[in-house]
Amino acid sequence: MSIRVRALAAAALTTALVFSGASAYAASTSTQLSNGTLYFSAQDGAVVSGNGSLFYGATKYKKTGGSKVNVYLKMSTSESVFSSPLKSVSSGQTxxxxxxxxSKAKYAPDCRATGLMDASTGGPYYTPTVNFC
Incomplete structure (x- = not known):
């Protein structure tokens, strides 16, 4: 299995684990927007990978109306903002x-993170902040 395939599989598993929110060390939230819902979830690395010095976050947008839009899905912590590549999404897509x-110590020493999205039609749009520790 190539390194790229392994990385993609790990990212898919991480997204599934983070959005499942199946532990006391996971937090999920969402914001209802006029044409969809913005979701964010974060989880302590002790649960996801067995490494308590890490945390994992994922942002999701489910578009329910309006025309096609280009978005950047992001995660904000007290120390940094992380961004996805540009993604296009149409009504009915996620x-x-x-x-x-x-690293929790470097990027989220307070164990808090927020999901956000910048769209070609406006933004930024934010979810409520979650505490994942």
């Missing part, structure tokens, strides 16, 4: 992005 394992 796009998501997992930010992989990030």
């Amino acid at each position: 796009v998501d992005y997992s930010f992989g394992g990030k």
Whole structure:
């Protein structure tokens, strides 16, 4: 299995684990927008990978109306903002992005993170902040 295939499989698994919110160390939230819903979830690395010095976050947008839009899905912490590549989404589609394992000490010493989205039609749009520790 190539390194790229392994990385894609790990990202898909991380997104599934983060959005499942199946532990006490996971937090999920959402914001209802006029043409869809913006979701964000973060999880302590102790649960996802067995490494408590990391955390994992993922942002998802489910578009329910309006015309096609280009978006950047993002995660904001007290120390940094992480962004997806540009994604296009039409009504009835969902796009998501997992930010992989990030250092809690470096990027989220307060164990808090927020999902956000910049769209070609406006924004930024924010979810409520979650505490994942």
